[in-house]
Amino acid sequence: MSVTIIGAGLAGTVAAARLAALGQTVRVIHDRPGVTPMHGGGWLLGLETLARAGVPTGRMDEALALVTQGLADLGLQDGPFDLRDADGVLREVDVAPASHAAAARLPAGSAAVDLLGLGHPFAEMCSGFKVLAVEWPTWPGAFGRSYAAAAAQVEADASHLSALTAALQQALATAPAPGLLLPPVLGLAGVEARRLALEAALGVPVAEALGTIPSTPGLRLWQALAAWRARLAPAVVEVQGRVTAVDLAARTLTIGDAKQPFDALILATGGPIPGGLTSDGAVTEPLLGLRIQPEIACDWQRSVRPDRPYDADLFRAGVPVDAAFRPSRYDGAPVDPRLFAVGDLVAGADAVADRCGSGLAILSGFLAAEAAAAALEAP
Amino acid sequence: MSAYDLIVIGGGVNGAGIARDAAQRGLKVVVFEQKDPGAGTSGASSGMIHGGIRYLEKDRDVTRHSCEDSGFIQAMAPHLLFRIPFLFPVTAWTRKAKTLLELAFVLFQTYDQFQPLKRGKRSAKLSRDEAFQLEPGLAPDIVGAVTTDEWAVNVFRLCILTLLDAQAHGAEVQLRHKVERFLKDPNGRVIGVEVRDLKSGFCREVLGRVVFNATGPWAGTLAKQAGAKVPLRPGKGIHLVYDRRFVNYAIIASAVDGREVFLEPYGQETWIGTTDDDYYGDPAEVQAHHDEVAYLIQAVETVFPRIRDYRLVRAFAGVRPTLARYGPSESDLSRAHQVFDHEAEGVPGLMSMGGGKLAAYRFMAEEATDAVVRKLGLDAKCRTHSTFLPGGEETPDAATLAAEAGIERYAAARMIHRHGAVARRIVERIRQNPLERRILCVCEPVTEAEAKHCIEEEWVSTLEDLRRRTHCGAGPCQGARCARRASWLLAAFQGGGEKLAEEHLERFVAARFREQAPVLKYQGLPQLELTRWALRKGDQ
Incomplete structure (x- = not known):
């Protein structure tokens, strides 16, 4: 049977x-x-x-x-959390993967990272966050790109993430912020490990926003x-x-x-x-x-x-x-x-x-x- | 109150064309458009500026004027045009198929005499194998095909650029202004209009020496208000829009009732057009219906069997202002145009236009403006055929602009298609603010800089206006990916906040739904659900 x-x-x-x-x-x-x-x-x-x-x-x-x-x-964590999605709209969720759940713990005054070269004007409307525009040097081309495509690239090739880490370090040096909210681009598996490594490299808490279609999460x-x-x-x-x-x-x-x-x-x-x-x-x-x-x-x-x-x-x-x-x-x-x-x-x-x-x-x-x-x- | 020489009612291709022509001839002109340029009949056309082999047998003049004017439009705004070669496949349904192929070729060759007028290539007869090489999706039971060469234009841009040029020559352009009634002097002469600003709701009276009714399918009812007649027999036509460009040739098919319809590559999309049915309702309320969608798909299926596998995005509808004749079936009606001087009916001061084709829009405007100028006792020659529309003077190289702006070549090419030389100004914006090179609409694509340029300089007041200017939100995702962000841009420019943005978004979604609803039967249903999901209100 x-x-x-x-x-x-x-x-x-x-x-x-x-x-x-x-x-x-x-x-x-x-x-x-x-x-x-x-x-x-x-x-x-x-x-x-x-x-x-x-x-x-x-x-x-x-x-x-x-x-x-x-x-x-995915490292699911219990909420409730108030999290922003990649459009900057606040969503209330009960359960979230660790990389997103970390957003609820970002200190006041944190910056939302706007990744240039990706097709979406993320963060411009994230009220309560200041915007940190960062050029992702290994991510040329603006057309047809999405966070999901970026995440898949990060998964496939580690050099994208190291380039991003360097760019974020540089951006933080000129405009310091107590925490960073990133679009969901930190790969497709083992995301939490990447997030922690990024936190260690930058010395500030880092979290991912929720997704929007086509959706990385x-x-x-x-x-x-x-x-x-x-x-x-x-x-x-x-x-x-x-x-x-x-x-x-x-x-x-x-x-x-x-x-x-x-x-x-x-x-x-x-x-x-x-x-x-x-x-x-x-x-x-x-x-x-x-x-x-x-x-x-x-x-x-x-x-x-x-x-x-x-x-x-x-x-x-x-x-x-x-x-x-x-x-x-x-x-x-x-x-x-x-x-x-x-x-x-x-x-x-x-x-x-x-x-x-x-x-x-x-x-x-x-x-x-x-x-x-x-x-x-x-x- | 100062009087205008000419009040033009209607901001479609005809109204815009007349305003441009009259302004170029030095007249003091104002245009009132109740909605947005191209929001009515013009924008619902198939965009073809062709002579129409269809009309060759009955309306040779229509074919000639259209071909001639097509040539002029190409010279005025080369960036707006794109070539659409046509294939007429002959199916082996009758024993006379081979003969039919020969006959079609003779007809197409007759049409070839007009081709030089519009930089068209000569027709060719293709064997079955040759036809399949060009279009592998054709039905297997064809015996051969005949080709001809046509051009299409971005109609929304054509309306906008024509109006921008009219404005540059001193005309006043007033959008979202509805003419409520005509003003008459004691002798019954039309001396102006009472017009309502639909944004503020206030009415005002405007005086003009000539009032021109260029309202397309509304012309009959509007003329009636002044006691004049424009005899129209309005015909509804719908087009289907498919995701992606899956043919490179327009393919002519025969519908169940023998009418010709075609599958047409248009920009990044593929369209099927069109129906022609008598229409008695309000032109503003016209909407496509399931049965019409089924009719078109059935017709195209005979020459392109896999059509049902492709994803339908939307269907749009419009109403032709065809000149009235009682008796013939809709498709047999003449596409000729006519300028009406209502003085003959005892309503001096008012003129109207009926009928016509997009392809001859400039010619029709010239004829109408000639009549206006004569009426005013002036002598000024038309120059519209020899002056560029804004951006038409030069078509920049896409690769160069792409490199300067830091955007992809394809994005630059689409921008150049819409703006011609004006694209340089958009690139200049990007140079001053590199953040604006971000892509707003991924489907088209449209950069933020272009959207802001249109919002600031092309009278955009709603997201639908922005869609007409840039195609933003009109692609396969129907705004799922861009509409929210576009609403923020627009609301920010208008000095409003989240609430205004939400209102814009809601109205856009409702307008998109009108065009999605007729095709939901097919693959449109999941798309609607997805769009709804993506654009749902924030949980704040």
Whole structure:
């Protein structure tokens, strides 16, 4: 008996890890990244929002402990923190990786570093910070660059970071500051070690701002999740491929030309990004045609208030589930006792309005995994 | 109150063209535009300044004027133009496909006689293999293709530069001014307009010896207010905008109803245009709809089968001010233009323009201004064809400017495309403040210096205005990456803070949504969600 999970974002990976911890074997099928790599660097768990939506939040601490342990490379720290993102906008987060969490401890009068040569005018609007413009000598070219691209370069070639360190030292010599807030550019893995080395070289506290798309923290999280799943082998097996059809009655799913059996299925396919929900006039769940709530039956272009375009039912739409995260019918009964839906696919979750979707992803992955394990053991 | 010689209503290509021409001839001119230059019909065009083989059979004059004027526009502002070679693939749907190919070639060769007028290359007949070499994405069932050579222009820039030149010759340009009513003397002569400043809300009366109604699709309703008639049959047209340039040739396709539509490389994007449907609503409210999007995609799919794999970014719509005729189908209507002197109807002092094509905008403005000048009893010759638009006098070398400014060559080339020689002034800004070389809009790209230049010198008052001037926020990310920062720049210039920036952002997002909504059915949905995520309000 094994559980199949479609989707390897935060929700899918948490579910896989929990199932592995419960002694189950898991197959994770994934195709392309969804919203997880757009993670900004901090998680707002949104316990009140979840409770209002009827999600039992009592076990969040357990779920979070599992995640903190699994994503040890990110060095997750408990908040709450007030952190700025790379746009200079203040965000409140409950959990953040160490390099970001350090921003909450920067002394007053710290400077925000504006890295010239990168495409973004970071820090100009960071009120409360003075701006330190620094030319990154090994980073020529301004077009099409992003912090994420810079971080990947730093990861690949250590000379970029030593050049930056020298430039920062020079800048601090002319304009001293008690601390520095950097855009998220300190590589993709082992970030905390780089941050500490930079602190040692500069003699002042250094922290990273949160990310903005394309997001460095998102890339880091994506890599850390893959590493976590790899550590869970052989209990967790990964399959790269796109599931094109699911036959619930026969308990098989189709990848390419091959049909593969499953005993229980967890859908962690995401919302509109990357296609867990699709819209062709009507918004639908493409794999099983599951019920969508709120229903968006036809030309929704006309159902949106033009003055509030981004506040549409479309973004709250998802698959309605019962307490065990099983997609439910109109009468509340589950569609199938061994079918589960987690993460952004779940109805009522609007990651933008709720300001973060991570709380739901972690908790639903954790709880659905337990329900799936229980379903497999039931007669 | 001092009277103007000429009050021009409308700041599209026609209004701007007339204002420029009249100002160059020494008239005292004021232009009132209710929104922003090119925000109506002009900006919703496909940007082609072509003679249109389509019109060759029925409106030979339209083709000739358009080709001639296309040549003049190229000379006035060479930086704004870009070449678009056309491919007309013939599909093997009938046994007569080969004959059709020959016939098409004959028609295209007839068109060749106009090509020298606009620096165009002669047409060529391509075998099936040759066609695939040029465009590998063509449908496999073609028998061959015929080519012709056309040019397109950046319409928003054309409007702005024309108005800037009018201003340089003494014309007053008043944007966001709406004409509320006409002023008449006791004899029924139009002697001016009452105009509302939409920013302050206040009205004032402005006197003019001639009032010219160059309001495109609004011309009919506006003329009616003065008791005059401009018989129009407005036609709605939409364009689809795809992410990236995935064809190098415009490809002509036939729609389900036999109309010609085309897939066109435009800047860094690929466009599909266009529909033509009678339109009865308010031109300001025109918006593309799902069914029209489906119609265009279906048509292009016949010659470019993989079109559905590409990412649709948005769809924009506009209304043509086609001259009225009862009976023919929309596409069979003439594209000719007409200058109306309403004196004949007992409304002296008011003139209007209807119909026409972008390609002949300068010629139409000349004809209209000739009529105005005659009316005023003056004798001044048109010079618009022999004078440059601002920045047109020289096209700087991109590599040199890029090195001077410390930006990438590509960024410099795009800036030169928009500003011509004026790009040097933007580089000068960067030299004085090197921080301004930062890229604001990554998709286009647009430097901060260019955005600030436009904000300060080109009447930018909203983010949509900035988009029209620079394409900032109009690319594949639809502002997700640049709109917040652009709102800060604009608000800072206007002396406002975070609140003003937030208002700008909200209005921009709403305007972008209008163009994204029609394509959400396709791959636009994730983009909308992503943009919403990126531009969500700060958690402060």
